[in-house]
Amino acid sequence: MSETKNRPYHHGDLRRALIDTALAMLATDQNWTFTLREVARRTGVSHAAPYKHFQDREMLLRELARIGFVRLGECMAEAMSQDFPSTRAQFVATAQACIDFARCNPGLYRLMFSSDADKTIDPQLHDAAMDTFAIPLRLLEDGQEDGSFRKVAIRAQAAASWAQVHGLAMLAISGQLLEEKVGAEPVQGALDVLLDGLCCSD
Amino acid sequence: MSETKNRPYHHGDLRRALIDTALAMLATDQNWTFTLREVARRTGVSHAAPYKHFQDREMLLRELARIGFVRLGECMAEAMSQDFPSTRAQFVATAQACIDFARCNPGLYRLMFSSDADKTIDPQLHDAAMDTFAIPLRLLEDGQEDGSFRKVAIRAQAAASWAQVHGLAMLAISGQLLEEKVGAEPVQGALDVLLDGLCCSD
DNA sequence: AATTAAAGTTTCTTCTGTAAACATGAGCCT
DNA sequence: AGGCTCATGTTTACAGAAGAAACTTTAATT
Secondary structure, eight states, X not given: OTTSSOOOSSOSSHHHHXXXXXXXXXXXXXXXXXXXXXXXXXXXXXXXXXXXTOXXXXXXXHHHHHHHHHHHHHHHHHHHTSOOSSHHHHHHHHHHHHHHHHHHOHHHHHHHTSTXXXXXXXXXXHHHHHXXXXXXXXXXXHHHHTTSBOOSOHHHHHHHHHXXXXXXXXHHHTTOOOHHHHOSSHHHHHHHHHHHOSBOOX | OTTSSOOOSSOSSHHHHHHHHHHHHHHHHSSOOOOHHHHHHHTTXXXXXXXXXXXXXXXXXXXXXXXXXXXXXXXXXXXXXXXXXSHHHHHHHHHHHHHHHHHHOHHHHHHHTSTTSOGGGOHHHHHHHHHHHHHHHHHHHHHHHTTSBOOSOHHHHHHHHHHHHHHHHHHHHXXXXXXXXXOSSHHHHHHHHHHHOSBOOO
């Protein structure tokens, strides 16, 4: 009760506080159906105060998504920067990092790729997403360089890799990669399929 | 003005009419932010009438998603059932059918995989989705049988294939598979990567 | 010390979802 | 035919939300 009343009129960093509250609600509920008023209430501020920092509810959601992309990028960059016996192992570890991130933050991950995180109307969000996508791209380039990966159009390889990893992440958080459905080590197995190919080429 | 007033009290098939209106709005706006009242208004019916057919707004959305899965299944089944020189070509055509469906119905496709189409609380939706997923699964089984595809755990292969196709569809409708970004024939290229593998095995 | 502008609050309007009570009419039973 | 009944409509009511506008507080600048 010590700070119930003697809170100063000005919050100090309400923008950040609102973001933190919203991220917490997103993590708790695993959805972003919360209202802006509820966020304001939990932050202990009037329902109109958020509008001083965010044009509307959707702008807050896009900021949450942007933060999500930054964090995802950090996770993948960290996983990628360790020592590996092969580029292949490095690829798997980086992919696993993305999928783990989705598993730990399903709500946030869904938001990042939902239509509420429209990258065409928010340059900052767009850039954050692009920066994150650039991380695995470097891995592919290095892999082609050192002979680990086939030398085909890097763009196609990147699209395929990203589609695969993102697709697995989405399947994972929809509960469709459970052991009983898909065997043990489902992600490893699926990544092996991508790495070795579907066809019998040999 | 001929039928403005002399509409009968009972609609006849309001449930279907509401679904049609909602599908049309989804197709026009490419999002499902429409309100239930607006759907009712456009269907020419009072704002409470929909509740006689749908428990709440989310239930209508799940029904739209269910219809989406049925239609997607039809598209893939049709593409798959044609004559092909190889199982590989059949696989590509089926994948393309899914991605084309997403391109033609981006709003609906997004809804189908959004958290508003929660398969864990709607058995009918869950079943429709499973029926659709089963279609490419048969293709993989046949491909393993006839020696076109590697004989690895079918579940892992299915997960990888589905992840790849769904991932590409999502990238496509996010405008991230444009020629200038990803080269010509981006989908074909990405699918080739999956089919042949990322690694230099040969 | 006075002024200003950013960051809060209060108040108000318009909308939504949803519940409850009421109205209509199509189909069935006699 | 006459009347019941129930699914399917409508009307009315209400709580809560978005967002605009006008007002208040306080930190910072001059």
